[in-house]
Amino acid sequence: MEEVIRMRVLSSELSAHAGERVTMAGWLHAKRELGSVTFVVLRDRAGMAQVVVEPPFELSAETVVEVEGVVVAAEQAPGGVELHEPSFRVLAEPAEPPPLELRRPELKESLPVLLDHAPLAWRHPRERAKLEVLAASVAGFRRTLDGLGFTEICTPKIVASATESGANVFRLDYFGRPAFLAQSPQFYKQTMVGVFERVYETGKVWRAEPHETGRHLAEYTSLDAELGFIGDHFDVMAVVRDAVAGMVESVRERAPQAADLPEVPPEIPWLHFSETGVDDVDLAPADERRLCEQHGEWVFVTGFPAAKRPFYTHPEPGRPEYTNSFDLLFRGIEIVTGGQRLHRYEDYVSALGGETAPYEGYLQAFKYGMPPHGGFALGLERWAGRLVGAKNIRETTLFPRDRSRLTP
């Protein structure tokens, strides 16, 4: 498709048009008045361009314009060129002055203020770049798994029973019956191992988190994968390693300026839960920070105690108080949870204590033959938060949802 404004030139393409008369379009991002001349910065989806205007210049910030002018080389302009002899056509004027000053190098407002004004705040180049990290990460995840023979699936989000437990689940009126929002695609991705062996899904999941923390949300994007014919959870961890490496590579290609990108070692170091020195059945946030200080920015913890893992988790052979499960810690926080699952029908019946009725659909998969399998889930917004150095997961979430926030 052609650019819809005929012959529109993007800011990133401007330097290739030196000496030509071109049409650009975008938002008035900033202006700087220097006596006899005014420098106007135009923002478009590709970046910024400088326009040299004779005063007076009355258009205000965030006015949407089309501007025609001559491209002139100018060493001090961004990209080495600027637009001279401009004529502006206003496409839309703001109804009132924006409450955030997008022209500043960084927005200085507090997080709650930025979240209240998110439709505007995301326009800031630094904020926008965080969303590019999200998009590039998902693209890298899909590309890596496509290359490993995985098939993408779209599983139901309205479900008849809570996935992991009855707690923290959103309840919904489904044509007069109760139903729930899926806390994960867990049951369905396992089921689909019976069809495709290797599947992934990128989609929203929901947790009715009763507490507000900087690392939890009521709605987030989960990157899920599941694969059959594994030996144990170490085969899943090898896929996790390739997935995060592919995500880092994709961010490097598509949004390098926003992120502090790590090296991903060919094999990520790991230690067993029993070697962590943790005197409990799960890691606390302080443990996660300490383990990364001790072992580097990437570390797998394997063999979590069975007490804290869901019923479908495969026990550790010979030590059933532990499981064939893992978390991946990255820069002091858990970003991936995974493991090997039970695959025999009778093991599910036993793990559920015979209470199979709510799981009838799910259990069909195991009733009719399932290979040894396992999988993992990565929280996209938390991952991106680590890459951009966010203190709060809301900084890398497009319109976050939590106990107190349902808009914008």
Add this chain to the structure above:
Amino acid sequence: MEEVIRMRVLSSELSAHAGERVTMAGWLHAKRELGSVTFVVLRDRAGMAQVVVEPPFELSAETVVEVEGVVVAAEQAPGGVELHEPSFRVLAEPAEPPPLELRRPELKESLPVLLDHAPLAWRHPRERAKLEVLAASVAGFRRTLDGLGFTEICTPKIVASATESGANVFRLDYFGRPAFLAQSPQFYKQTMVGVFERVYETGKVWRAEPHETGRHLAEYTSLDAELGFIGDHFDVMAVVRDAVAGMVESVRERAPQAADLPEVPPEIPWLHFSETGVDDVDLAPADERRLCEQHGEWVFVTGFPAAKRPFYTHPEPGRPEYTNSFDLLFRGIEIVTGGQRLHRYEDYVSALGGETAPYEGYLQAFKYGMPPHGGFALGLERWAGRLVGAKNIRETTLFPRDRSRLTP
């Protein structure tokens, strides 16, 4: 990553290993006893392989096995090779005989029976291929829009107000407050035009459809796009054309056997609603069928009456009883809806009759400068249904949801 069963060979790779001893893995799909010899068909994620076994062979359908044997050229075998001298290792046995005979060329059961047994039914090669059409279509959509400078977004699905209207919306208990499941990402994708100019999203949307028809579901996958700096809806239609062409191309590359693939003309023909001969404010299913019979398998209908389009729809200049909107009909059914949107804040205030309070977040985008823009949404399952010749949208939906169906 290496295949997790070391040296596992997939059915699609078998012919490259003639004369070698290899290990395969998969499900026992079928067996055929011919006196002194039994032919066993092994199904894996890549296809089928034939294994020649000396009777008796006692393993039953859907047993999961690893099998080692020698690859021998055999003209009549699928792929021109078969496995001889096999030794089987059982990885999992079905707990009971499957209620569907997957070995048949087609499943003969009625749709409700297949849906009740979906975890098993999707294993059938013909059924599975439909899901490959879905996956390939989404991949083609993303690839096309990535190439046109669009950015992927993940917008909230729990929302404070119904998108299009108060009807047909699922209501949910959000920490003690009412909230809704998004009927579309409409408000958010428009908002994000202010950030990225061009955005897309592939995700679930929900409609509490009171009727059960073969073309509606309570939950489906919507492929959404929105772009700024357009002239009018014809610029959006040009993107729609490229998107469907890219989707067809992707299916041709990745899942050609399952679909009857159309040619996509460089420009899809269109006619205005006033030229359709329809004496109402919207098209009925019979009109959609008739228009495709008259104009070909692809046809745009533009200029729908304002009475049936949502409040954010841009009126047709000079004829405000019509709108700058369109539907794309494909093989007798509407698969895409789109149009140009209002972009000036005062036009929204007026379209909402001053009742702006429930839309405060959304309206921020327009308050602070938005370019002329428009977009579209394509229903993935309905699209795939047209490609594979499905009579009912449930045939191309992974675990459908409707008034009477909440499992599996």
